[in-house]
Amino acid sequence: MQSEFFPFIIEDQVVGYTHNRFASHLRKYDDVFIYSENNGGRFGSHLKLNSKLKTADERTRVVGEVIKCLGEEDLIPGIRNELYPVTSTFGSPIFFSLERAAAPYFGIKAYGVHMNGYVEKDGQKFLWIGKRSQVKPTYPGMLDHLVAGGLPHGIACGENIIKECEEEAGIPRSISNRARPVGAVSYMDINGFSYKRDVLFCYDLKLPEDFVPKNQDGEVESFQLIPVAHVANVIRRTGFFKPNCSLVIIDFLFRHGYICPEYFGYLDLLQSLRSGDCS
Amino acid sequence: MQSEFFPFIIEDQVVGYTHNRFASHLRKYDDVFIYSENNGGRFGSHLKLNSKLKTADERTRVVGEVIKCLGEEDLIPGIRNELYPVTSTFGSPIFFSLERAAAPYFGIKAYGVHMNGYVEKDGQKFLWIGKRSQVKPTYPGMLDHLVAGGLPHGIACGENIIKECEEEAGIPRSISNRARPVGAVSYMDINGFSYKRDVLFCYDLKLPEDFVPKNQDGEVESFQLIPVAHVANVIRRTGFFKPNCSLVIIDFLFRHGYICPEYFGYLDLLQSLRSGDCS
Numbered sequence: 001m002q003s004e005f006f007p008f009i010i011e012d013q014v015v016g017y018t019h020n021r022f023a024s025h026l027r028k029y030d031d032v033f034i035y036s037e038n039n040g041g042r043f044g045s046h047l048k049l050n051s052k053l054k055t056a057d058e059r060t061r062v063v064g065e066v067i068k069c070l071g072e073e074d075l076i077p078g079i080r081n082e083l084y085p086v087t088s089t090f091g092s093p094i095f096f097s098l099e100r101a102a103a104p105y106f107g108i109k110a111y112g113v114h115m116n117g118y119v120e121k122d123g124q125k126f127l128w129i130g131k132r133s134q135v136k137p138t139y140p141g142m143l144d145h146l147v148a149g150g151l152p153h154g155i156a157c158g159e160n161i162i163k164e165c166e167e168e169a170g171i172p173r174s175i176s177n178r179a180r181p182v183g184a185v186s187y188m189d190i191n192g193f194s195y196k197r198d199v200l201f202c203y204d205l206k207l208p209e210d211f212v213p214k215n216q217d218g219e220v221e222s223f224q225l226i227p228v229a230h231v232a233n234v235i236r237r238t239g240f241f242k243p244n245c246s247l248v249i250i251d252f253l254f255r256h257g258y259i260c261p262e263y264f265g266y267l268d269l270l271q272s273l274r275s276g277d278c279s
Numbered sequence: 280m281q282s283e284f285f286p287f288i289i290e291d292q293v294v295g296y297t298h299n300r301f302a303s304h305l306r307k308y309d310d311v312f313i314y315s316e317n318n319g320g321r322f323g324s325h326l327k328l329n330s331k332l333k334t335a336d337e338r339t340r341v342v343g344e345v346i347k348c349l350g351e352e353d354l355i356p357g358i359r360n361e362l363y364p365v366t367s368t369f370g371s372p373i374f375f376s377l378e379r380a381a382a383p384y385f386g387i388k389a390y391g392v393h394m395n396g397y398v399e400k401d402g403q404k405f406l407w408i409g410k411r412s413q414v415k416p417t418y419p420g421m422l423d424h425l426v427a428g429g430l431p432h433g434i435a436c437g438e439n440i441i442k443e444c445e446e447e448a449g450i451p452r453s454i455s456n457r458a459r460p461v462g463a464v465s466y467m468d469i470n471g472f473s474y475k476r477d478v479l480f481c482y483d484l485k486l487p488e489d490f491v492p493k494n495q496d497g498e499v500e501s502f503q504l505i506p507v508a509h510v511a512n513v514i515r516r517t518g519f520f521k522p523n524c525s526l527v528i529i530d531f532l533f534r535h536g537y538i539c540p541e542y543f544g545y546l547d548l549l550q551s552l553r554s555g556d557c558s
Contacts, residue, residue, distance in 0.1 A: 090540075201540045255461050261437070267368070267369050
């Protein structure tokens with residue numbers, strides 16, 4: 001429940017949210033994390049970093065050591081050794097960088113790039129749909145749109161989508177540089193101690209009819225080209241798609257005219273695509 | 280200021296907002312409008328209809344008589360004799376219908392259909408831009424996208440856009456039935472006693488290269504076909520466009536890849552397209 005989380009504050013900015021029981025595991029690391037009781041201030045009870053940690057590098061290093069310990073205690077499973085920037089909003093100064101697997105335990109906003117790859121044949125549109133590898137640690141065997149990836153520190157969205165196109169679907173730069181940015185979706189998801197606050201930058205790429213994607217990194221079991229209306233039905237009637245990929249595909253359905261204002265709940269569904277803090 | 284408005288309540292639903300000074304002009308019509316002081320209830324001070332008015336028809340008739348009087352007193356200028364449905368959210372039951380010119384004085388949500396008409400030549404996109412007639416009562420001489428209209432009671436969005444295509448730009452049904460719904464924008468705008476809460480359903484129509492729009496109702500002075508990037512510059516650097524049309528065009532710019540996540544303020548601008556109650 002949202003009420004069990006309190007804000008994580010750096011330099012007077014809310015950068016995340018931490019579960020009160022998770023925070024109790026941080027108490028022994030009081031040279032790094034400080035818990036402040038509600039003293040009537042702006043933020044109420046909150047977590048902050050020890051004020052002697054002044055620079056981003058210093059914070060990244062010592063927080064990283066704590067995360068390593070929490071990983072060994074299995075409080076943060078699935079350490080990836082991939083750093084995420086910690087900011088209050090996209091593009092604002094970065095306070096430090098945090099292990100990707102730890103980000104939801106601190107309610108850090110995470111940004112990703114997601115791309116629908118489609119083909120048009122005789123005026124009908126088809127989406128390339130991927131089936132995730134059964135050995136992936138997250139959402140094994142579920143369905144995805146063509147390309148998706150987290151946005152690591154220091155790489156621009158446009159450059160990242162080109163890199164992910166190559167790794168995930170074997171799309172050469174000569175094609176992927178036509179991917180066009182089309183907006184963003186956002187959501188929040190609380191599950192135990194984890195508070196995900198994700199913003200996904202969405203891209204569309206119209207692919208040549210004869211192009212066949214080939215996964216390069218072993219994360220996709222197979223790809224299939226499916227008529228858009230059929231994809232819409234699968235999303236509506238089943239839980240086969242990875243949930244955040246459903247949002248990105250529903251956004252595609254809106255923009256490409258597959259959902260009409262005449263349908264009941266049109267505006268509610270449209271608004272649900274940015275139900276999280278989209279900043 | 281928003282704090283000078285209080286809610287207009289029908290059957291326990293907020294349907295609008297009324298300025299406290301405007302409401303004082305309604306006191307003499309206490310067989311129609313009732314002002315309720317804050318009695319600690321859910322809504323605080325609020326305006327409601329006399330509880331003896333039970334049916335939509337009855338409410339429409341007697342409120343219409345009051346609006347006529349207020350029109351004669353010049354408290355509500357520009358009566359159009361066009362009725363707007365009064366609801367709490369789109370598609371929910373209609374409590375009564377209200378003269379279009381009166382809607383902002385009661386902060387009623389208004390819905391419209393807006394369409395960008397574009398042409399693609401050699402891979403480059405152009406937007407058809409209209410210049411409003413100098414004799415239009417609202418925003419004379421300002422720039423518009425190709426087609427726009429309010430959504431009157433009892434007509435579906437898709438049917439209305441086809442009707443407006445014909446009236447505003449002479450687009451035959453054989454072409455306009457290809458207009459595709461692509462989402463919605465929303466905004467609020469307080470100006471004196473007027474509280475506009477608008478939701479605009481957006482459409483895109485790709486027009487044949489050789490099609491030239493012809494205004495049929497005298498509301499447009501001229502049309503011009505302009506490269507999309509040039510339209511974007513006009514919006515960024517000038518105030519020539521009617522403000523709500525700017526939103527609809529910026530939405531087009533996002534969806535068609537003319538604005539990149541790398542630009543400063545991308546997510547803020549994206550979110551500003553639905554800054555109003557989009558329901």
